Amino acid sequence: MGVQWLLVCHGLVTLLVVVSFLCGRWPIFDGTFIQRIHIFLTFGAYDYFQRFVNYIFGTKGTNAILSIEYYCCDRPNPILQAIYLAIIGATYYFIVTSSFNYIPGHYIGGIHRYLSVVAVGVGVLLFLLTSFSDPGIVNNENFSRYVSVYPYDNAIYIEKECSTCKFTKPARSKHCSICDRCVARFDHHCGWMNNCIGERNTRYFVAFLIWHFILCVYGAVAIALILAGQLKESQVIYILTEFYGIDNSFGSLAPHVVQWFLGSYNTQILIMVFLAIVSLLLAGFFGYHANLCLTNTTTNETFKWHEYLSWKRKVNEARASAEALKSSLAELSQEKPPQSKWKTFFQRSPLKDTEPVKNNIYDRGYIRNVSEIIFPLSSRQLFKQYKSKSG
Numbered sequence: 001m002g003v004q005w006l007l008v009c010h011g012l013v014t015l016l017v018v019v020s021f022l023c024g025r026w027p028i029f030d031g032t033f034i035q036r037i038h039i040f041l042t043f044g045a046y047d048y049f050q051r052f053v054n055y056i057f058g059t060k061g062t063n064a065i066l067s068i069e070y071y072c073c074d075r076p077n078p079i080l081q082a083i084y085l086a087i088i089g090a091t092y093y094f095i096v097t098s099s100f101n102y103i104p105g106h107y108i109g110g111i112h113r114y115l116s117v118v119a120v121g122v123g124v125l126l127f128l129l130t131s132f133s134d135p136g137i138v139n140n141e142n143f144s145r146y147v148s149v150y151p152y153d154n155a156i157y158i159e160k161e162c163s164t165c166k167f168t169k170p171a172r173s174k175h176c177s178i179c180d181r182c183v184a185r186f187d188h189h190c191g192w193m194n195n196c197i198g199e200r201n202t203r204y205f206v207a208f209l210i211w212h213f214i215l216c217v218y219g220a221v222a223i224a225l226i227l228a229g230q231l232k233e234s235q236v237i238y239i240l241t242e243f244y245g246i247d248n249s250f251g252s253l254a255p256h257v258v259q260w261f262l263g264s265y266n267t268q269i270l271i272m273v274f275l276a277i278v279s280l281l282l283a284g285f286f287g288y289h290a291n292l293c294l295t296n297t298t299t300n301e302t303f304k305w306h307e308y309l310s311w312k313r314k315v316n317e318a319r320a321s322a323e324a325l326k327s328s329l330a331e332l333s334q335e336k337p338p339q340s341k342w343k344t345f346f347q348r349s350p351l352k353d354t355e356p357v358k359n360n361i362y363d364r365g366y367i368r369n370v371s372e373i374i375f376p377l378s379s380r381q382l383f384k385q386y387k388s389k390s391g
């Protein structure tokens with residue numbers, strides 16, 4: 001009896017920690033305890049730890065922590081890469097040891113012993129490809145080539161020099177502070193891959209995301225099929241109805257079946273829960289990036305647009321209030337009868353007409369946007385055509 005509740009609690013706590021750690025800053029969790037857990041996990045706990053170390057070891061301890069933090073978070077390092085390999089290795093290991101002796105089963109063919117190796121192998125291959133591929137490094141010799149690929153939109157990109165690299169920064173590029181280099185069509189620096197995601201490896205990154213989503217769903221479904229087969233082969237339903245006199249209806253059988261599963265196959269159930277949670281997260285992440293690819297936007301640009309629009313809005317507000325001040329001063333000096341309050345109330349706000357809009361000049365329709373991800377512009381000679389079309 002106790003084991004099941006332990007398992008359920010374990011599942012819930014894992015879900016809560018993973019979700020709040022990874023998604024706690026999402027707007028839907030604003031002001032909820034998920035956000036509070038996120039803050040504790042990301043800053044709070046670390047802050048307490050720092051204070052604790054400072055209390056015990058003094059300044060020396062604090063300095064040690066700071067240099068470790070610098071090494072882990074501000075420099076390229078393979079820690080998260082090792083963690084990824086450990087997670088995928090351990091998960092596959094537990095699946096093999098706990099479930100392979102049921103393959104082939106009633107609902108699952110023997111081929112999945114080999115198919116699963118291939119599927120995991122492809123996943124690791126995509127990981128290595130993303131980690132060690134060229135994200136589109138811009139350097140002194142070839143920056144002009146990248147400059148000619150994308151025009152400056154004069155909104156979020158204006159022509160200027162990278163203060164570190166000392167060359168003209170191509171539109172859509174960013175200087176990665178961790179890797180200390182400029183990267184074309186910079187998306188983000190991915191700690192898991194220990195590499196920047198840019199013009200030339202976004203394709204591998206997105207392939208990695210969707211493949212790992214498929215991998216998790218595949219694993220969860222395969223284990224579910226194994227368990228369904230076990231249920232059938234061990235004739236649990238028959239025993240429950242014939243020998244224990246339980247009603248042959250879903251409602252009365254389900255709790256007993258669940259209890260039987262949790263008692264006899266707890267490892268498999270745990271793996272399934274884990275895979276289901278990870279596949280949900282990957283689905284969300286993949287959906288986000290698929291949307292970015294379709295609209296030809298980078299993660300970096302979503303931040304830039306956010307900043308740009310709120311800056312524009314402030315400028316417009318200032319301009320509108322200046323106009324209002326000017327016109328009321330004019331009214332005062334002309335001593336016109338004041339406008340009716342109602343009329344002012346129903347008048348369209350001047351802000352509405354000048355609401356800043358996001359005008360993404362790089363968005364050229366789904367098909368071309370996606371083909372640009374698959375065949376980066378800098379590695380094909382089509383950018384002249386691109387330039388003439390977009391002006």
Ligand SMILES: *[C@@H]1O[C@H](CO)[C@@H](O)[C@H](O)[C@H]1NC(C)=O
Nearest residue numbers: 134136137138139142145378
């Ligand atoms: C520019 O040079 C870097 C570093 O050698 C290289 O990784 C990148 O692919 C080059 N880009 C182009 C367009 O040749």
Ligand SMILES: [Zn+2]
Nearest residue numbers: 162165175182
């Ligand atoms: Zn730079």
Ligand SMILES: [Zn+2]
Nearest residue numbers: 176179189196
């Ligand atoms: Zn980087």
